[in-house]
Amino acid sequence: MATELEGTILSEIYHGADTAFRVRRAFELSPYSEWSGSSGAVYPAINRMVSAGYIVARETGEPRRTKKLSLTPLGQAAMMTWASDAVRAVAIGIDPFILRASLWQAMDEEKWRPLRAALEAALQQSNQTLEAYAQQANPAERPGVELAQKHNALRAKWLVNRGRPGPSEEG
């Protein structure tokens, strides 16, 4: 399993997305900005994995030329290998919040105040989107969504004093 996208596609198929289009739509509806769900990424990735023997694409013969996707045993094994990669699972990828944090440190109060307000608003907005998503998503996704919300809460807490131990806050 080369890329995160490929692993995630297998996971989507496993969770019930039975056509490439539905895999794409799942990415589009996802509250994470993972991937755009662009056809230029999804179709080639699926076709790569069909060639690799991970996915079977059964043509239905319908004029809409939908292909029904399913995982082969090999594909399921590859998916589980991907899911079990602890080092990769734990990696802190490109965190745009942390990437900017050192610059926020350097700001004076006058510049920081409105930005902090904007960040807090954006975090709230993010949590609402997450909440709305959880309502209608596959139950298996909920624990992940809750983790994302807690991550947002952590960031919000951080904003209180830009991560510096303040006079009144701790922990």
Next chain:
Amino acid sequence: MATELEGTILSEIYHGADTAFRVRRAFELSPYSEWSGSSGAVYPAINRMVSAGYIVARETGEPRRTKKLSLTPLGQAAMMTWASDAVRAVAIGIDPFILRASLWQAMDEEKWRPLRAALEAALQQSNQTLEAYAQQANPAERPGVELAQKHNALRAKWLVNRGRPGPSEEG
């Protein structure tokens, strides 16, 4: 500012990396798996930003042909615009932990137990790396590192019952 890499490069220069090589080394030493710090990404990105008028590359005339980098006022403004993008700052990018979480849900206890142990070990390892990094890094980076550690702690807590409300745990 098109990419996160470009914004981060400006930030590195702002924080004292005065040559392209030092920007690269900062990425290599970074505990986040951000970018590899590959010369094939960093040099072109810096040269793009020199062309854009964000960075001045002053040739020193030394035989080692080091170029001293500094931010122009335009570059500083671009950096701050990048840093002030609240929506992007708050985005949950490609979180490999959350991406895998729905698959962990589906595992039976027999499979889950060793994986959970591996994940906990990886999280501890990550926190140690983070700790070692914080010791010698620019003080401005510390609050970001601490946030990453708390993020790891959140993940570790999640692992206790795979995010499901257990009989003995809560919150």
Next chain:
DNA sequence: CCGAACATGTAACCTGTTACATGATTAC
């Protein structure tokens, strides 16, 4: 009947990775 949603795909482009190429300086 017409627009939205379903459905698959390609082409140009951008950016990042790996590997290569070159050479100077420093520490042992």
Next chain:
DNA sequence: GTAATCATGTAACAGGTTACATGTTCGG
């Protein structure tokens, strides 16, 4: 002297985005 580090860059490649191309089905 030689290995590690400093220093800059390019070329081939891989993977994702945007925009385009094409056609079907369903709801109003």
